[in-house]
Each structure stands twice: as C-alpha cells, then as structure tokens.
Amino acid sequence: MEANSNGPIDSGRVIAPPTNPMVTPLLTDLYQFTMAYAYWKAGKHKEQAVFDLYFRKNPFGGEYTIFAGLEECIRFIANFKLTEDDISFVRESLSSSCEDGFYDYLRGVDCSEVKVYAIPEGTVVFPKVPLIRVEGPIAVVQLLETPFLNLVNYASLVATNAARHRFVAGESKNLLEFGLRRAQGPDGGIGASRYCYLGGFHATSNVAAGKLFGIPLRGTHSHAFVSSFMGPDEIIDKSLHRSDGQSTCEDFVSLVQTWLSKIQDLRSVHSDLDSTYPCSLQRSKSLNGTFGETNQSELAAFTSYALAFPSNFLALVDTYDVMRSGIPNYCAVALALNDLGYKAAGIRLDSGDLAYLSCEARKIFCTIEKEFGVPWFGKTNITASNDLNEETLDALNKQGHEVDSFGIGTYVVTCYAQAALGCVFKLVEINNQPRIKLSEDVTKVSIPCKKRSYRLYGKEGYPLVDIMTGENEPPPKVGERTLCRHPFNESKRAYVVPQRVEELMKCFWPGSPGGVREDLPPLKDIRERCITQLKKMRPDHMRRLNPTPYKVSVSAELYDFIHFLWLNEAPVGELQ
Numbered sequence: 001m002e003a004n005s006n007g008p009i010d011s012g013r014v015i016a017p018p019t020n021p022m023v024t025p026l027l028t029d030l031y032q033f034t035m036a037y038a039y040w041k042a043g044k045h046k047e048q049a050v051f052d053l054y055f056r057k058n059p060f061g062g063e064y065t066i067f068a069g070l071e072e073c074i075r076f077i078a079n080f081k082l083t084e085d086d087i088s089f090v091r092e093s094l095s096s097s098c099e100d101g102f103y104d105y106l107r108g109v110d111c112s113e114v115k116v117y118a119i120p121e122g123t124v125v126f127p128k129v130p131l132i133r134v135e136g137p138i139a140v141v142q143l144l145e146t147p148f149l150n151l152v153n154y155a156s157l158v159a160t161n162a163a164r165h166r167f168v169a170g171e172s173k174n175l176l177e178f179g180l181r182r183a184q185g186p187d188g189g190i191g192a193s194r195y196c197y198l199g200g201f202h203a204t205s206n207v208a209a210g211k212l213f214g215i216p217l218r219g220t221h222s223h224a225f226v227s228s229f230m231g232p233d234e235i236i237d238k239s240l241h242r243s244d245g246q247s248t249c250e251d252f253v254s255l256v257q258t259w260l261s262k263i264q265d266l267r268s269v270h271s272d273l274d275s276t277y278p279c280s281l282q283r284s285k286s287l288n289g290t291f292g293e294t295n296q297s298e299l300a301a302f303t304s305y306a307l308a309f310p311s312n313f314l315a316l317v318d319t320y321d322v323m324r325s326g327i328p329n330y331c332a333v334a335l336a337l338n339d340l341g342y343k344a345a346g347i348r349l350d351s352g353d354l355a356y357l358s359c360e361a362r363k364i365f366c367t368i369e370k371e372f373g374v375p376w377f378g379k380t381n382i383t384a385s386n387d388l389n390e391e392t393l394d395a396l397n398k399q400g401h402e403v404d405s406f407g408i409g410t411y412v413v414t415c416y417a418q419a420a421l422g423c424v425f426k427l428v429e430i431n432n433q434p435r436i437k438l439s440e441d442v443t444k445v446s447i448p449c450k451k452r453s454y455r456l457y458g459k460e461g462y463p464l465v466d467i468m469t470g471e472n473e474p475p476p477k478v479g480e481r482t483l484c485r486h487p488f489n490e491s492k493r494a495y496v497v498p499q500r501v502e503e504l505m506k507c508f509w510p511g512s513p514g515g516v517r518e519d520l521p522p523l524k525d526i527r528e529r530c531i532t533q534l535k536k537m538r539p540d541h542m543r544r545l546n547p548t549p550y551k552v553s554v555s556a557e558l559y560d561f562i563h564f565l566w567l568n569e570a571p572v573g574e575l576q
C-alpha cells in the first residue's frame with residue numbers, strides 16, 4: 001500500500017480523493033452540465049451508456065504511448081459528490097428556466113452505478129484501443145468526460161515523453177527531472193514529476209512530489225551559489241571531522257589549497273591517452289598549461305559546499321571556466337575530502353559542448369585516479385543539464401560522451417515536441433445499442449460496441465497485435481489462428497497464432513458497492529510495469545526514425561458489424 005500525505009491511496013474499500021483538490025465535479029466543461037440537464041429533462045438520464053476513452057495517434061512521431069492517469073480517475077469517481085455550494089453554482093450558471101428537480105437529482109449523484117474498466121496504468125498502449133471504458137447512467141458518465149480526459153491526456157503524454165528520453169539516454173544513465181520551474185503551473189509541475197518517474201526517470205528535484213509520491217529526490221546547486229562567494233576569506237569555520245569521527249581537520253581550506261597546488265604541479269599528463277582512458281575523443285588538451293590559476297571565489301564556494309555536505313559533495317563546474325577552473329577546483333576539494341575519508345559525489349556541467357567537456361573531465365578524473373592512487377576517482381559521476389531533449393541526447397550518443405546522469409527540465413515537462421495527446425471520450429453504446437461516430441476523416445470514425453481487447457504475443461515473446469472484439473465474442477485462444485483485421489481498411493488483415501493472449505482491460509470500479517476490483521498499485525510498481533513492458537517491445541517499434549507501426553485490429557465479427565453500422569448510419573448522397 002502506498003502512503004502519501006492524504007493517507008493510503010487505496011485502503012480496503014476507501015479510496016483517497018484526487019491528489020489535486022481542484023479536481024472536483026465542477027472541473028468539467030459547461031456543456032457536460034447542460035447535456036446532463038437535457039438528458040434529465042428528456043427522462044433519458046438513467047439510460048445505460050458506454051463510453052470509450054482512447055487516442056488516435058501516438059505522440060512525438062513514435063509508435064507507442066504509455067498510459068498514465070488512471071489512479072487519479074479512480075480517486076475522482078470514488079469521491080464524486082457535488083457539494084451544496086457546487087450545486088448553487090451550477091444553478092447560477094445554467095439557464096433560469098432549468099427546473100429545480102434537476103438540482104435535487106444532482107444532489108444525489110455519485111458514481112456508485114458507474115463501472116470503469118481500464119488497461120492498467122503504466123502499460124504500453126496504442127491508438128484506437130480503449131484505455132478506459134466507462135459504463136453507467138448517461139448523465140453521470142457525461143459529467144466524467146472532461147475530468148477523465150484532463151487526468152489522462154497530459155499524464156500519458158509526459159510519461160511517454162519521459163520513456164522516450166530514457167530510451168535515447170540508455171538504460172545505464174540516470175535521468176533527473178528538473179522541470180518544476182518551467183512547468184505549466186503547479187499541477188503541471190507535480191504531474192510532470194510523478195509521470196516522468198512513472199515513465200522511467202530515476203528522481204526529481206521537486207520536493208513536493210517527493211513528499212506526495214515518494215519519488216527519490218536529487219539535486220545539485222546553482223550558479224548563484226558559486227557566484228555568491230567572493231573569496232576564501234568568507235569561510236569562517238574551516239574545520240571538518242573525518243568521516244569516521246576519529247579526528248578533526250582544523251583547516252580544511254588549507255588542505256584544499258595543498259591539493260590544488262599538487263594538481264597544478266601535475267605536468268606529466270599528455271593528450272596521447274593510454275587505453276585505460278574510457279573516452280575516445282581526440283580533442284584533448286594536456287593538463288600542462290590547463291591548470292594555471294583557478295577562480296578563487298569558485299574554490300571558496302566549492303569548499304563551503306563540501307564543509308556543508310562532506311558526504312555528498314557535488315559541484316557545478318561551469319560558472320567561470322570548466323577546464324581551467326571548475327574541474328581543478330572540484331578535484332582539489334574532492335581530494336581533500338578523500339583525505340578525510342569522504343567520497344565526493346561528482347560534477348554538473350550546465351553549458352558548453354557537453355560531449356566534449358564530459359570527455360575532457362573524465363580524462364582528468366582518470367589521470368587523477370592514476371597519479372594520486374585514488375581508486376574511485378576515474379568513475380566520478382558527471383551530470384549534464386541545459387536544454388536537453390531527445391535530439392541532444394541522441395547527438396551526444398553519436399559523438400561519444402562521458403555523462404552518467406542527465407538533468408532534464410523544460411523539454412520533458414512541457415512536452416515541447418507535442419503539446420497534447422488528443423485522447424477522446426466517445427459514446428459506443430446506449431441501452432445495449434451500439435453507436436458510431438462517423439467522420440470524413442476515416443481515422444476519426446469511432447469503433448462502436450462495448451468491446452474487449454486483447455494483446456496477442458508471438459513466438460519470440462514480443463506483442464504482435466492488439467485485437468478488439470465484441471464483448472460477448474469468445475476470446476482469441478493460444479495456438480489457434482485468429483483473423484485480425486484493420487478496422488477500416490478491407491485489404492489489411494492477417495492470421496495470428498498467438499503464443500500468449502492477454503486481456504487488456506480490467507475492472508477498476510465495479511459499479512456496485514463491495515464488487516471485485518483491481519487494487520491501485522503503488523507508483524513504484526506502475527513504473528516497474530512500464531519499464532518491463534517497454535523492454536518487451538520489438539525494437540523496430542521503438543526506434544526514433546521511422547518506427548514500424550504496431551498493428552491494432554478488430555475481429556472479423558466486429559469488422560463486419562462496424563461496416564454494417566457505418567452503412568446504416570451514413571446517408572446515401574445523391575449526385576445531380
């Protein structure tokens with residue numbers, strides 16, 4: 001069970017309210033209330049409706065999407081109730097001709113008669129396949145459309161964005177989400193931290209998200225900290241205990257200076273690197289001449305930071321000059337700390353050519369490891385930040401770099417490459433009658449009926465195709481040939497003999513008190529699900545350039561029915 005500041009999310013039958021208290025029944029479009037009134041006025045409000053929530057196209061030019069936001073939807077409906085205040089406001093907002101009986105009806109509305117089936121959060125999903133199916137009295141379900149879309153659209157978009165960044169960065173790299181200052185408001189910031197973590201980031205700088213969701217917190221320091229120091233005289237208390245507490249170094253500042261001199265005296269290292277250096281870049285300079293005078297105010301800042309956090313010393317090295325000042329200053333402080341039994345945590349680069357600088361820094365760290373016999377120094381952690389995105393990560397990979405962690409803000413949280421996912425909520429059945437929404441644009445035609453969907457896996461363990469069937473059709477069977485048809489293109493079809501069949505949607509809200517429903521898993525488990533699922537995808541669906549589309553299909557029976565209904569509902573044109 002995951003705890004947060006609201007208590008457990010899903011304890012027994014009690015589900016916590018939405019994370020954001022602004023998520024109330026009024027967080028909807030006015031037309032949901034006007035329609036609810038018109039349904040009520042027509043005596044239609046209790047008719048049983050089925051809506052599908054799905055998207056039409058994968059974002060970011062990719063061929064996969066990560067589904068996120070479900071937990072908040074369930075928390076929303078579990079606590080759905082209009083207050084008297086809400087009802088008064090709706091009354092003021094609707095036409096004065098609306099009858100009082102409607103407001104009495106609204107007073108009693110909750111989601112106890114609503115059923116929600118959904119694909120588990122963190123699953124890799126594809127266009128057209130319902131992520132969520134909502135069943136229940138039409139007036140109530142209509143009120144859920146906007147908040148459900150609001151809760152799923154950005155969550156899934158940013159989780160997908162995070163997963164894509166992780167894919168490009170590579171599994172061995174640490175991804176830190178640094179976007180709060182650039183996010184679209186407080187909810188955008190909190191949501192970004194939560195769903196970037198879900199999508200595979202390792203940590204966030206967002207303290208509130210750490211508290212709310214238990215996401216690991218990470219951070220370095222900013223340029224302001226470095227530039228706030230004028231020189232070493234500012235350091236008053238220069239003493240530092242050894243890490244084992246056995247003794248105290250009374251003048252850590254001098255110890256740092258001693259190490260800086262030793263580094264400056266290193267004259268023996270040249271750019272013709274031996275094979276122990278991990279970096280292959282040939283643009284290196286020798287240390288000779290590189291380490292002249294370093295910036296003393298920067299050194300004071302680093303020393304102060306080390307005195308404050310001796311076990312966790314990290315330095316932003318690009319305030320003045322990375323190679324001539326930041327790196328030697330960092331090394332001096334780190335080596336002084338090493339004398340006292342502390343292992344420094346690394347550097348951050350926030351400007352310049354991150355590939356080149358990371359490689360140069362690595363060479364220096366390797367040199368120091370060798371020259372001074374400090375066994376871990378070559379592996380010093382290098383964090384890079386500064387307007388990173390998929391493209392820059394890809395470029396860094398191509399050039400070769402020595403970055404261990406990436407701090408990514410603006411591009412990941414604002415979903416700069418694509419503003420919205422475009423999830424929709426469409427009526428597919430009313431009173432057991434399938435409904436279809438037609439469009440000139442065939443990709444916008446809805447797939448009618450209350451459906452089931454399955455993921456069919458092939459011999460190699462990869463998912464091959466998702467197939468939607470009518471609710472009462474027999475499911476595809478392992479080892480049996482299943483005809484999978486493109487929903488709208490007659491000629492596109494294939495037989496699939498699945499090695500494994502997975503039903504995608506599960507019941508998350510049963511529509512009757514005490515009914516069986518899936519638990520809401522902790523965020524960590526959702527993240528694990530996402531990471532595991534992505535690893536199981538066939539690589540050609542995942543590549544950045546021209547990925548192969550994953551097939552989404554319907555059964556032969558559903559195909560026939562869609563086209564029967566299409567012909568039935570589309571008026572025949574007449575040419576004169």
Ligand SMILES: Nc1ncnc2c1ncn2[C@@H]1O[C@H](COP(=O)(O)OP(=O)(O)OP(=O)(O)O)[C@@H](O)[C@H]1O
Pocket residue numbers: 350351352353354355356385386387388389392395396399
């Ligand atoms: N080796 C590289 N290959 C491709 N892109 C890189 C490389 N190194 C850095 N970048 C990217 O290039 C851009 C550099 O931006 P810009 O020129 O505005 O910053 P800067 O001058 O390095 O630093 P700042 O202006 O923040 O001090 C950033 O988006 C960064 O992520």
Ligand SMILES: O=P(O)(O)OC[C@H]1O[C@H](OP(=O)(O)OP(=O)(O)O)[C@H](O)[C@@H]1O
Pocket residue numbers: 178179181182222350385386387388407408409410411
């Ligand atoms: O670049 P992003 O991906 O958005 O990541 C977050 C950025 O935020 C910080 O910069 P800051 O706000 O201090 O300003 P800066 O851009 O001038 O460094 C940090 O140094 C990163 O560069």
Ligand SMILES: O=C(O)c1cccnc1
Pocket residue numbers: 178179205218219220221222348385407409
């Ligand atoms: O901790 C950091 O280094 C950090 C946090 C937010 C934004 N930029 C950097």
Ligand SMILES: [Mg+2]
Pocket residue numbers: 350385386387
């Ligand atoms: Mg920046």
